[in-house]
Amino acid sequence: MKKFINSPQNLIEEMLEGFVAANSNKVRRLETERVLVRKDAPVQGKVGIVTGGGSGHKPAFIGYIGKGLVDAVAVGDIFAAPPVQRAYEAIKAANGGKGVLLCIGNYSGDIMNFGMAKELAEAEGIPVETVVVNDDVASSPKERMDNRRGVAGEVILWKIAGALAEEGADLQKLKEVGERAVFNxxxxxxxxxxxxxxxxxxxxxxxxxxxxxxxxxxxxxxxxxxxxxxxxxxxxxxxxxxxxxxxxxxxxxxxxxxxxxxxxxxxxxxxxxxxxxxxxxxxxxxxxxxxxxxxxxxxxxxxxxxxxxxxLDDELKRLIDAPCDGVHFIQH
Amino acid sequence: MKKFINSPQNLIEEMLEGFVAANSNKVRRLETERVLVRKDAPVQGKVGIVTGGGSGHKPAFIGYIGKGLVDAVAVGDIFAAPPVQRAYEAIKAANGGKGVLLCIGNYSGDIMNFGMAKELAEAEGIPVETVVVNDDVASSPKERMDNRRGVAGEVILWKIAGALAEEGADLQKLKEVGERAVFNxxxxxxxxxxxxxxxxxxxxxxxxxxxxxxxxxxxxxxxxxxxxxxxxxxxxxxxxxxxxxxxxxxxxxxxxxxxxxxxxxxxxxxxxxxxxxxxxxxxxxxxxxxxxxxxxxxxxxxxxxxxxxxxLDDELKRLIDAPCDGVHFIQH
Structure with a gap:
């Protein structure tokens, strides 16, 4: 295996250390968990956008942290869903008083762990809604869209939901528009x-x-x-x-x-x-x-x-065209 | 060879067709030559920044076309310098009345062809200066820096020269600051x-x-x-x-x-x-x-x-921090 790594055990920690050091103008890490957040999170008066999943998909997920995009990311091991506690900490860190929209791919581990994290957060009074991305048409017939995997379409959801949250939309509106974007x-x-x-x-x-x-x-x-x-x-x-x-x-x-x-x-x-x-x-x-x-x-x-x-419809067009300032996704 | 191409003969043409179609908000192609330019080139009252070289280095070179970066690129074949005529057309297309700064890597083909293109342009009254990038410390001892290849440092030059040109600096100033950036x-x-x-x-x-x-x-x-x-x-x-x-x-x-x-x-x-x-x-x-x-x-x-x-010094810091809006290099 020809790779520039040190030990397989430490690679996520070392990657995160490098990532935060390189991008400290935009992101910071929670002290307690492998969660990266927008430097100014939680942004008051804005619904928090939270995502996460396995590592190895860069620039996803952490490269999309930034204004007009994602507020917090729960970081998993290579190709593995983040644990419940981590997803829960990401939700709490992103909540600026208007709740949190989870934008995740349709993988059983992610669905389960973010689902339990949502329950924990709701028990503490944080409103949470979820939009599940299932854009991969090859992964299941159209009749069973609930079996379809989420792939690159997640990027489109982060862009659209991130822009709408920045405009000040409430959680129900975000869920509605997010689900429309995913369906489309x-x-x-x-x-x-x-x-x-x-x-x-x-x-x-x-x-x-x-x-x-x-x-x-x-x-x-x-x-x-x-x-x-x-x-x-x-x-x-x-x-x-x-x-x-x-x-x-x-x-x-x-x-x-x-x-x-x-x-x-x-x-x-x-x-x-x-x-x-x-x-x-x-x-x-x-x-x-x-x-x-x-x-x-x-x-x-x-x-x-x-x-x-x-x-696209007119609303989705406005949101896709909005500026954003993510670590690895910038648009004027 | 596992590659998504059609025929080796057509790949540069097909790539350019796709590139221009995808990025028509920022670039256009000259009708006569394999030269891509900023959509609004030549920008009047600004020194034009021109580069080019072999294909296969993307996002270099054409991904750096845009405001605060590069005005025109002469596109070569895979890892091959662009011919003289193409470099000459790039210079003409980038000249907005204040002349053109060539920012190229230290490869014999590029030096020769851009050098002849410079002579052709100067004969038509277009002032042209050249900054040659030779940042690769492995390619020759320090005593023979003129033998050193240009590698990723070209990106730094495009960023700095592009920002300075956008500020309205004249050609001599651009050459001076560009050479300082390269030396550093x-x-x-x-x-x-x-x-x-x-x-x-x-x-x-x-x-x-x-x-x-x-x-x-x-x-x-x-x-x-x-x-x-x-x-x-x-x-x-x-x-x-x-x-x-x-x-x-x-x-x-x-x-x-x-x-x-x-x-x-x-x-x-x-x-x-x-x-x-x-x-x-x-x-x-x-x-x-x-x-x-x-x-x-x-x-x-x-x-x-x-x-x-x-x-960096204070001037280079200001220029590296300036916003830019290239096709594949955007900075707020």
Missing amino acids: TRSMGVAHTPCVLPTTGKPSFEIGEDEMEIGVGHHGEPGIQRTKMMSADEVSELLTLKVIEDLPFKSGDEVVVLINGLGSTSLLEMYICFRKVNQILADHNIKVHRTYVGEFFTSLEMGGFSVTLTK | TRSMGVAHTPCVLPTTGKPSFEIGEDEMEIGVGHHGEPGIQRTKMMSADEVSELLTLKVIEDLPFKSGDEVVVLINGLGSTSLLEMYICFRKVNQILADHNIKVHRTYVGEFFTSLEMGGFSVTLTK
Whole structure:
């Protein structure tokens, strides 16, 4: 395993130490727990936005802490949900008197631990609502959306909920708009190379020299099809058509496009793929309002990318366009 | 070769098409040449900042186009300098009446082609000055700094020169401050995994299963030492001490730190490494004014990272802190 680490036991602590030192203008760490918060948290009179999950997805989750985005993150071990106490401390640290919106991915560990943390917080009088992200169309049929994983679409939720919270919206409004944003968001990914887990030295999945996995999850979960490598245009078309037909996105719709690199896929490749995605959207008369291309939610050094579309209405458009000042996500 | 491309012949064109489509709010392409410019270029009354070089380093070079940064980029093939005509068109497109500052890396092809383009532009009455970046301390002894390669330090020059040009400074002032910034900037990198060139399918260098190359160049150029893999702390200390002793950086100095991922090295690892860099700087009583951690100047999917330090004075501090709005480099 070729990685720049010291010991597998200490890597989360050491990463957090480096992260807080590098970004002390925007974040601080709670003394009691592996929770990072906005430097000025809790912001009074604003609903707190809380997220968290396993480590290894950087810039997610902690790179989204900042104004107009996330207030507190409960940090888990590599690809593992944070424990209940940690999620609970994140909620308390983010509550500025108007309650907390949990924005989390649809993974059983996260659902369970954040769910119990929510109960603890509510017992102390902190109002908490939850929006669960389930944008990965490959992970379950449309009839069972509750079984779908959350992938890069989480970034869209953080952006939209973060902007709305900054405007002063109340918790019920945030839940309503957040759930609409999630429902309007669909993603699908592909990977040809696993990441190697720094804790075990094992690859996240096995795959042949000339193969790729269509619909792969963020932790190497199996997708819907294992095929020979395709061209950029072929794979981009496959992903984009699956995403379009799922909502379905229709002629006249306006969308955000997010092309998310999973780790080792170059920006060069991602822009070649976006070219085709953009052509397909034009063919369908779907208007691109805004495009993000880059690494937004990785799986360490996995090779692959995903395509995310979010259908916008006027409110979502205003929120996606609002400025934000996260550690690794800044928008003027 | 597992890459999301179509044909090696078309990949630069297709990448540019995707890039311009995704970022049409900030950039446009010249009709005649592979040159991308700020959407509002040339900006009247401002010195134009021009750069360029081979493709495969994204977000460099084109990701730095934008307000407070770069005005025009001449785009080369993979790891190859852009031709003279292209560099010349970039200069013309960036000239808003106050001339153009070329900010380029110290590679023979770039020096030659941008040099000839400068002569062509000057013959048409456009004042042009050049600042050559040679921050890679591993590439030549200190006595022959003119032989040193430019690596991630180019990003620091674009930031500083871009901010100064935005303030309205004239060409001579830009050259003076740009050269000071470059002189104050020193870098060194390490890699354990080559990238694979999409044009040939060949790796950029050969290396053993448990080895890494200290002082590697951005195109896989040999460094100063091939060793067994070290821990994050060991390699971070080695790079940082070499960089510190080169200028040398001294007790009381204030610096910018740039930890630059070369492609497939995760942010998790980079923050673990920054932790050690930061400790060493503290031990030397060198004050960190600002830190950048991420992928700023890659070599496709090469595995590795570099450490860059820039010594600041009050003027450089003001310029590094100024806001900017590049495609892939935004600062509030």
